[in-house]
Each structure stands twice: as C-alpha cells, then as structure tokens.
Amino acid sequence: xxxxxxxxxxxxxxxxxxxxxxxxxxxxxxxxxxxxxxxxxxxxxxxxxxxxxxxxxxxxxxxxxxxxxxxxxxxxxxxxxxxxxxxxxxxxxxxxxxxxxxxxxxxxxxxxxxxxxxxxxxxxxxxxxxxxxxxxxxxxxxxxxxxxxxxxxxxxxxxxxxxxxxxxxxxxxxxxxxxxxxxxxxxxxxxxxxxxxxxxxxxxxxxxxxxxxxxxxxxxxxxxxxxxxxxxxxxxxxxxxxxxxxxxxxxxxxxxxxx
Numbered sequence: 001x002x003x004x005x006x007x008x009x010x011x012x013x014x015x016x017x018x019x020x021x022x023x024x025x026x027x028x029x030x031x032x033x034x035x036x037x038x039x040x041x042x043x044x045x046x047x048x049x050x051x052x053x054x055x056x057x058x059x060x061x062x063x064x065x066x067x068x069x070x071x072x073x074x075x076x077x078x079x080x081x082x083x084x085x086x087x088x089x090x091x092x093x094x095x096x097x098x099x100x101x102x103x104x105x106x107x108x109x110x111x112x113x114x115x116x117x118x119x120x121x122x123x124x125x126x127x128x129x130x131x132x133x134x135x136x137x138x139x140x141x142x143x144x145x146x147x148x149x150x151x152x153x154x155x156x157x158x159x160x161x162x163x164x165x166x167x168x169x170x171x172x173x174x175x176x177x178x179x180x181x182x183x184x185x186x187x188x189x190x191x192x193x194x195x196x197x198x199x200x201x202x203x204x205x206x207x208x209x210x211x212x213x214x215x216x217x218x219x220x221x222x223x224x225x226x227x228x229x230x231x232x233x234x235x236x237x238x239x240x241x242x243x244x245x246x247x248x249x250x251x252x253x254x255x256x257x258x259x
Contacts, residue, residue: 011044025090046154058110067101121155144172210238
C-alpha cells in the first residue's frame with residue numbers, strides 16, 4: 001500500500017503538470033462532469049489524494065494496495081492496459097491516468113472523505129498534541145497496530161511502522177498503556193523524520209533496517225530479523241528479536257498449565 005510520502009510525491013508531480021489546466025476529456029462516465037473544468041488544487045492527506053476543480057467539485061482517490069497515478073504525453077503508450085484505468089483526465093499537453101484505484105469518486109464536500117483522519121504526519125505545522133490525544137483514546141491493542149491507525153495519525157504504513165519501532169528498540173506487540181507519553185511522542189516524530197527523508201530520496205532507493213529483510217542480520221546487532229503477522233488484518237511486522245523483543249506469548253488454557 002502506498003504510504004503518505006508516496007501520495008505527497010504523487011500530488012507534487014500532478015500539481016506540476018496539471019494545476020491550472022482545463023480538462024479536455026474525462027472518463028469513465030462517472031467523472032465525465034470534469035470535462036471543461038480547471039484544476040484548482042491537488043492535495044494529499046494521509047493516504048488519500050484530492051483534486052479540486054472549479055465549480056466546487058473534487059475528485060477523491062485512495063490507492064489502497066493496487067492504485068497508482070501516471071502521467072503521459074498525448075499518444076504515448078501506457079505502462080498498464082487501458083482496462084485497468086479507473087480515471088483518465090486528458091489535457092492539451094498531458095494525460096493523467098489512475099490505474100486500479102479501489103476508491104475513485106466525485107464529491108462536493110472535499111473534507112467529507114478525510115474527516116475521520118488524524119493529523120497528516122507530513123503537514124507543517126504537525127499537530128503532535130492532537131495525535132497523542134487520539135492515541136490515548138484509541139482502542140488499538142498494541143503499539144504496532146496503533147501506528148497504522150489512520151484515525152490517530154494519517155500517512156504511516158507498514159514500512160514506517162517497522163522502521164520506526166526498530167529505530168527506537170520498541171516491541172510492536174507492547175500494549176499502548178505501557179508506553180509513556182515521551183516515548184510515544186518520540187515514536188511519531190521518528191516516523192515523521194523517516195518519511196520526510198523519503199520525500200527527497202524515494203524509499204525504493206533506501207536501505208531498510210528491518211522491513212522486507214526477514215532472516216537477514218539486524219544492522220545493529222546481527223541477529224536474524226523475524227517477521228510475524230500482526231493484528232486483525234495480519235499485516236507483516238519485521239523486527240529484531242534481540243533489539244526489540246519477541247511477541248508476547250498468550251497464556252495457556254488453565255487445563256494445559258502445569259500444576
């Protein structure tokens with residue numbers, strides 16, 4: 001799934017090429033009303049992207065696990081088949097195509113699709129106090145699951161969850177109640193710092209400490225990195241068992257315990 005920094009870079013690329021331009025064609029039929037409208041603003045928010053058009057209408061997209069925006073010259077061959085396109089916006093000198101986005105909708109109230117989100121991790125100024133308040137009210141059972149909770153802080157995905165926890169030697173399965181406010185603040189600021197670096201150096205060119213490195217040595221202590229599914233969505237958590245500790249073992253049923 002694209003994380004917040006990917007959406008920020010996507011929004012920046014779209015702004016450079018289409019901001020202020022008039023749509024000459026829009027498909028499929030569900031977005032045909034955009035034809036003839038000028039792009040006023042392209043903004044990211046967490047993992048969501050909003051394009052604002054004149055006339056008070058916005059195009060809301062969410063990439064989830066499969067979606068991506070591409071930019072082409074008119075007549076240029078697309079890198080994916082046309083049947084995968086969920087939105088095609090043509091301009092005089094450029095074509096913006098979104099492939100395989102599960103969410104693509106026109107909205108009158110641009111804030112409605114993102115009203116449930118916590119503060120965007122990359123925005124300036126970043127409201128860390130609001131994030132901590134939301135974190136303390138969250139019902140996420142573990143620290144790893146909390147970091148992925150977009151209602152608390154928007155933009156953090158699985159990569160930055162794993163990397164931030166490793167950087168601070170924190171156990172992803174630690175109960176939130178066991179983390180003091182100072183360490184919680186440090187955790188979100190660490191995730192923010194890692195993500196902001198990626199606005200300059202794409203994460204595809206960065207060397208991760210733990211994410212995607214199951215079985216390879218920890219850069220800090222050389223212990224083999226482990227990977228475990230975590231939470232209801234079974235997102236994979238990569239961690240160093242020596243630096244961060246192992247997942248807590250569930251208590252055995254009473255009848256199985258030794259007397």
